Amino acid sequence: MSIAVSADIKPSRLLLLIMGFACLCVALIGVFACLLMPGQLSWLARGVLAAACILAAAIALFLVLRDRKTVWLHISGTGQIRVVEHLTSGASRAKPQVMKAGLAQLLAGTTIWPGMLFLRLRLENGKTRTIPILSDSVSEDTFRALSVACRWLISHNTAKARMLEK
Structure with missing residues (x-):
């Protein structure tokens, strides 16, 4: 043989769709952490956390698109x-x-x-x-x-x- x-x-295309959805979820987690955690963290800490999540999602999506x-x-x-x-x-x-x-x-x-x-x-x-x-x-x-x-x-x-x- x-x-x-x-x-x-x-x-x-399926992998791109899955990775795009995962990046969107990470970005939304950052936004929801910023908006829905009053009293537990300061506004500055929540803003930094949200920005870090959005930045991580953007970098991950960029790397996925670059390697296609x-x-x-x-x-x-x-x-x-x-x-x-x-x-x-x-x-x-x-x-x-x-x-x-x-x-x-x-x-x-x-x-x-x-x-x-x-x-x-x-x-x-x-x-x-x-x-x-x-x-x-x-x-x-x-x-x-x-x-x-x-x-x-x-x-x-x-x-x-x-x-x-x-």
Whole structure:
């Protein structure tokens, strides 16, 4: 059986919606803490708490929006992972511009659930990258193939580690 799979992973709209709702909740908690806690804290302390919550929500939303890039992931039959980040111009249907490309290694902490994959990868430059893959990021068949390939890689890496320990 070959585990080779290629996938064009688009940013998940569902994940963006969930993160946007979480940021809104944090901001509203700050506002409600400012308005609904009379007598327990001074106005200054409540104002600082509200501002901190709103600032934290804005920063979190900015970071989520900044990391929304389309990623092409290729896992070869031998288990080698190649990651290519690219930017597509929204107005035209031109070929995507490659931003970064390189080999990666699947790390421990990769999460594989039936409807969600969080791939932790160590890139060639030593940085760690987490790629969230939800069911709306790829087609159903591609999601299934990625899940099988990642499970195979995890079991293969675990077997290699056990052999090295002996």
